[in-house]
Amino acid sequence: MAKLFESISLRGKTSRNRIWIAPMCQYSCEHQDGIPSEWHLVHLGSRALGGAGLVMCEATAVHPDGRISPWDTGIWNDDQAAAWTEVTNFIRQTGALSAIQLGHAGRKASIYRSWSGEGPVSPADGGWQPVSPTDEAFPGYNPPRELTTEDVYASIDDWIQAAKRAVAAGFDVIEVHAAHGYLVHQFLSPITNQRTDEFGGSVSKRATYLVDIVAGIRAAVGEEIPVLVRFSATDYRADGFTLDQCAEVAKLCEDAGADLFDISSGGIILGVTIPSGPGYQVPLAKEIAEEVTSAVATVGQITDAKQAEEILQTTGIDIIMIGRVSLRDPYWPLRAAHELGVEVDYWPNQYTRGKYPN
Numbered sequence: 001m002a003k004l005f006e007s008i009s010l011r012g013k014t015s016r017n018r019i020w021i022a023p024m025c026q027y028s029c030e031h032q033d034g035i036p037s038e039w040h041l042v043h044l045g046s047r048a049l050g051g052a053g054l055v056m057c058e059a060t061a062v063h064p065d066g067r068i069s070p071w072d073t074g075i076w077n078d079d080q081a082a083a084w085t086e087v088t089n090f091i092r093q094t095g096a097l098s099a100i101q102l103g104h105a106g107r108k109a110s111i112y113r114s115w116s117g118e119g120p121v122s123p124a125d126g127g128w129q130p131v132s133p134t135d136e137a138f139p140g141y142n143p144p145r146e147l148t149t150e151d152v153y154a155s156i157d158d159w160i161q162a163a164k165r166a167v168a169a170g171f172d173v174i175e176v177h178a179a180h181g182y183l184v185h186q187f188l189s190p191i192t193n194q195r196t197d198e199f200g201g202s203v204s205k206r207a208t209y210l211v212d213i214v215a216g217i218r219a220a221v222g223e224e225i226p227v228l229v230r231f232s233a234t235d236y237r238a239d240g241f242t243l244d245q246c247a248e249v250a251k252l253c254e255d256a257g258a259d260l261f262d263i264s265s266g267g268i269i270l271g272v273t274i275p276s277g278p279g280y281q282v283p284l285a286k287e288i289a290e291e292v293t294s295a296v297a298t299v300g301q302i303t304d305a306k307q308a309e310e311i312l313q314t315t316g317i318d319i320i321m322i323g324r325v326s327l328r329d330p331y332w333p334l335r336a337a338h339e340l341g342v343e344v345d346y347w348p349n350q351y352t353r354g355k356y357p358n
């Protein structure tokens with residue numbers, strides 16, 4: 001039996017296999033409302049029908065300031081949470097788990113989606129001033145306002161309230177987006193955090209924002225809900241957030257109640273060389289898996305069933321996440337099962353006449 005198709009349980013939740021859909025922004029809300037639309041239902045529902053063990057919704061803002069663009073999904077109010085219920089209900093009916101990635105873009109907020117414009121959103125189009133640990137801008141973006149210490153505590157509470165709404169909306173799993181140069185990563189990285197209050201300084205102090213979010217979410221959602229953290233495990237700069245620091249912070253998150261680390265990389269700054277190629281982030285995830293007792297996921301250019309199986313067989317990694325390949329083939333998990341010779345019992349009944357080799 002292929003490991004890729006073994007189930008895995010985190011707390012009370014069991015994923016039918018180890019193929020998870022990576023979070024992918026769709027920028028497809030009505031301008032400014034943050035309410036998931038029919039697009040989200042069909043897009044996420046299709047990937048659940050395609051046989052994934054877990055479908056993760058895109059980075060969803062915990063506060064309006066935290067949207068990347070005015071078309072991002074949110075969960076800072078109850079209308080948004082109510083709309084997400086339709087998505088979680090459908091995903092549940094397919095036998096997949098539903099997850100939401102909670103996010104805050106920090107200084108990388110308020111830009112156009114690629115098909116509506118370029119660069120920072122103009123005030124006439126509803127643009128806003130981003131917030132960040134310091135007032136230094138991401139190149140090409142609007143200068144952010146530095147969060148006061150009081151603002152940081154209020155922001156932690158935004159994440160906790162968003163997590164409560166997510167559970168009320170039926171999500172099985174919650175992920176905290178601490179990667180790709182967004183707000184949590186801006187606290188973690190010494191490149192973007194020169195604060196002198198309790199949220200800046202040593203690694204553990206830079207991690208306080210994240211650790212307080214994880215602990216707060218754990219206390220708010222109880223023991224049944226898995227809490228994941230997506231890290232950029234390196235800034236690809238010696239003076240940035242490093243793999244060693246990532247392992248240290250992951251352990252602090254474990255103590256605070258996190259269950260799985262989803263390992264990505266980069267995004268804090270431009271001008272660094274990010275390696276690319278099949279499975280380019282696997283070595284980072286493998287290192288983290290050696291350091292923590294929690295489960296670990298890898299992501300990035302994993303496009304082939306045998307490649308995915310080999311990663312699980314030869315590293316301590318527990319989960320394969322797929323992103324872009326699932327945009328061109330929502331049924332990738334069902335195809336992977338066929339290619340690995342595994343018989344799965346979750347072909348949708350409506351689709352059985354399309355089963356391989358017909």
Ligand SMILES: Cc1cc2nc3c(=O)[nH]c(=O)nc-3n(C[C@H](O)[C@H](O)[C@H](O)COP(=O)(O)O)c2cc1C
Pocket residue numbers: 022023024025026058059101177179180230264299300301302321322323324325
């Ligand atoms: C359209 C698109 C949107 C994305 N949005 C997010 C996001 O909301 N949150 C996130 O952590 N990563 C996001 N990513 C990164 C993916 O989750 C994934 O890590 C990346 O695409 C590498 O995996 P892949 O090679 O399988 O696509 C996005 C990627 C794409 C292609």
